[in-house]
Amino acid sequence: MKVYLGACLLALAVNAMAVGALQKPSWETLSLRTPESVLVHPLEGRKVLLVSEIEGGSSDADGAGGIAMLALDGAVIEQNFVRGLNAPKGMAVFADTLYVADITELVAIDLGSREVVARYPVAEAVFLNDVAVDVKGVVYVSDTRTGKVHRLVNGNIDLYREGLADANGLYTEGTDLYVGAGTQLLRVAAEGTATLIAEGFAENIDGVEAIKGGGFIVSCWAGLVYHVDTDGTLNLLLDRRSEKVNTADIGYDHETHTLYIPSFHGNSVGAYPL
The missing domain is CATH 2.40.10 (Thrombin, subunit H)
Structure with missing residues (x-):
């Protein structure tokens, strides 16, 4: 019982760290x-x-x-x-x-x-934006301007999904594909069925990363970063819109629980412990 309780408390502590507001970066490369x-x-x-x-x-x-x-x-x-x-x-x-x-x-x-x-x-592509690879080695690439996701399978590109307005950030889990499409985060199963995970982001989604402790970190290029809880609740972690500092396609280290945010403003990448 003590081991189980300790594990639960640790998981809660990790999740609590994940939803805390982001402070100044521990470093920033200009x-x-x-x-x-x-x-x-x-x-x-x-x-x-x-x-x-x-x-x-x-x-x-x-x-x-x-x-x-x-x-x-x-x-x-x-x-x-x-x-x-x-x-x-x-x-x-x-x-x-x-x-x-x-x-x-x-x-x-x-x-x-x-x-x-x-x-x-990629046929008819206009603005390819994000890339993700699933466990089988299928490579997905989003086209924001056409609302499509294409995939590379055995050396050939085909159209995987269309009708995803402003499709951008991609993340894979097994053979499921998560897509940030405009102000919605969707899960697209292997058979193509789309399920809404979260909605209501104030700006269009850019980067999507699943994090230790549960849920996702989602960036919106206009300068926002959210934690999406496992029930789809949005928690705003960072808002730099008034500074006109964008937050582009984020990276995440699962071992150190560190978020890396690239920004065109200052041509920088900053590290944010979660």
């Missing part, structure tokens, strides 16, 4: 190049932060974009980890391949060689 997304990933024997840098217009096919690599303390390990992309946004990794949304293409990069190994044009 002088990045339009950082849009952060991905926490183990690489070369250490955990690092991969940061997509648009470096230009968000729809400009100019070859100026890329991926920077930061340490967990915010130090820049290598800002030119990958270059030659256009306007890279969301990222996900499967089997040592980094998949990046790049305007109208899903780009595959070998993390060992840091070379682009494939480019998958």
Whole structure:
């Protein structure tokens, strides 16, 4: 009984931390190049932060974009980890391949060689935005402007789901796909059935991450960060709209319970303990 009670109290404590208002970041790295997304990933024997840098217009096919690599303390390990992309946004990794949304293409990069190994044009794509991979290696990519989610299966791109207005942030759990579509968070099951998880966000959703202790952390690009409780209740953690500081596609470290927020304002990434 004591063990069970202790475990319950620990779980409650973790969840309480998750819903507390965000304070100042423990560190903030400046002088990045339009950082849009952060991905926490183990690489070369250490955990690092991969940061997509648009470096230009968000729809400009100019070859100026890329991926920077930061340490967990915010130090820049290598800002030119990958270059030659256009306007890279969301990222996900499967089997040592980094998949990046790049305007109208899903780009595959070998993390060992840091070379682009494939480019998958997405038919009728306008503004590919976020990427997620499920347990079977299916890669999903959202197109915000068309309200669609496409997927890469066995080297082929197909249309997975449409009619998802302003589809952006993606997260997978098993074979279920969570989609931030406008001001709604939806779960799309493998057979395609969509279920509403939460709604009522004050701005359109950008990043979605499931967190230790239950629920999700959701960012809205306009400058908001929420905790979504397991019953769908929204808890506002951060509001920087009056400062005109955006909060783009967040990254999350499950081991340290740390949230990483990229922002175009100041071209920064900040670390926020939850």
